[in-house]
Amino acid sequence: MFKSLLTTSLAALAFSVALQAQAQTDVTYLLPAPPNSPAFAPWIIAKEKGYYTSKDLNVEFIAARGGVDVAKQIGAGNAMVGGAIGDTPIVVRPNGIPVRAVAVLGAGGVTMIATNADEHINAITDLKGKTLTVMSYSDTTYYALLASLRKAGLSKTDVNIQAAGPAGVWQLFSAKKAEAMAGVPDWIIDAQDAGLKVSLIPQEQIFESMAQAILASDDAIKNHPDVVRGVVQATLQGMRDIIQDPHAAAATFAKAVPAYAGKEAALERTFKLYIDHVYANQTVLGQIDPARLDKVRQFYVSEGIVSKEPKLDDLYTNQFIETTTAAK
Template sequence: MRWWLSALFIFPVLLPMAQAEVQDVTFLMPAPPNLPGFAPWIIAQQKGYYAQLGLRVNWVTAKGGVDVAKQVGAGNALFGAASGDVPIVVRAHGVPVRNVAVLGTHGYTLLATDAGQHIGAIEQLRGKTVTVMSYSDSLYYALLASLRKAGINKDEVNIQAAGPAGVWQLLAEGKADAMAGSPDWVVNAEEAGRTLQLIPQAQMFDGMAQSILASDDAIAHHPELVQKMVTATLMGLRDILQDPAQAAKTFAAAVPAYQGKEHKVEQILALYTQYVYGHQQQLGEIEPARVAQAVDFFSSEGIVKATLPTDDYFTNRFIGALPTQQP
């Protein structure tokens, strides 16, 4: 399949690639791969972690997490990034992908409100306008689950799908009262001049963070490539957790649009660390109880018509100790 060549985007690799025989692999991103939300992957690439393990990664943008899963399941790419909830949705429709690592302890959906509205609880969103990126994205599903947790029907809230830019711009312009979005968009809206307030995490549906997806075929027939992808990516995540200020500089060095904006990147990474990455006992490990909770929600909402055993949605076989020293 050559459909992705025109979208090819490769970050610079700084370290020599003589350590291992290099193999090209395609990795699908649900949005443009130069966003701070994808910092673990970008930093791993910039610092040469993939190259050290013998991977040359071609980053390709798909149309959201579900599209990533479908393309990976069809064999158009070996790997992809999506919300950890995505396999629950797509496996019900016969798409053979599962999570091989999850990058954090919490879902990456933040519910940000216009501070001037003094909305401190989800119950106060009745009759309010809330933006989401789309009606088929995991951020939207996380909003629905959080509303349900608070006893609110989705029809009691004016939910508007505004796209990846409009989702935060409408809030920044005062045309929406709240936004279900990523930490990147929270910082964007505040940078545009709107003071925001975050709904406490305890009120939110605790979904799953971003994950690395691989097909059943890749797991069965190319486990060494899956292992390399997981290990290198988690090394990038580890760098963020150990030194976010330096991680922001590394990110900005990799993405020219953010050069000179290291402070903004550091702000975004701080939100990810606090609300998404958290403190995993073992980086990348997927918690069965978290998966089961998500399965119950998607099933009860009718988003999926059939469910599978919890273990069918993920594997932790590639999770383990990372190299103690960076290459």
């Protein structure tokens, strides 16, 4: 009798596990660069700690070639969701690509401009005639750089911009083959750890672009809202973990990405840059500020970065944000 009960219990357990696995939805999430970058820590931590699984999602990360490529792939129906900078819908929507931002990870801009301290570059205008590295000409950080140059009265022809890839962007800079770099905070830490003394262009001189965003297709928002909501809420929990305890978050990331084992101190420095410059001052995690987005939109149009002004309401939605949950 005991043997019969045990067999029945094991069968029931196996059936339950099978049902849970069957209930999970497979989700391809496109990232603008390889997923082992600390820039994507909210996503990596969310997966490592089971936040997506708790939303009945089985998320797989796949690297695209920059944020604009992510948007194009989502718009073409190759994925429902992906990551880019919040500016990206402004760039692609006028071209008929049906994507919008459904969350933005921070109230600051993610693009920072770092310079070789020995060059004594103190302002955007000092970049004239200098060489700068970016990840690619299709990544939205490149457009943020162009906007920063235009804001200072310069154009892209006044500088030498080199697209060097997600590793080359900081490696060429740290090797002093470029005087400056436009990119995300983790590349600044990489350059510092490579031995370069780095200075940052004051943030007030940088164009007020958006932080990293979660993008979704119009079709996914309309027909798969539970998937989009689950991705948003799980990712924001990963972001919240970083804000609340960057030290513990660094350990979690290093566990998920073994290449960073032993580099937790550098990870923590990177996360603190994000907390101070990108995540800071967002009252409700993930919430998109339409006034800031509109300002970015108007600047892109007025400076000719995009030729046609997209409708503001077509660029974002806050319907998946838990507005009762304030940032800690």
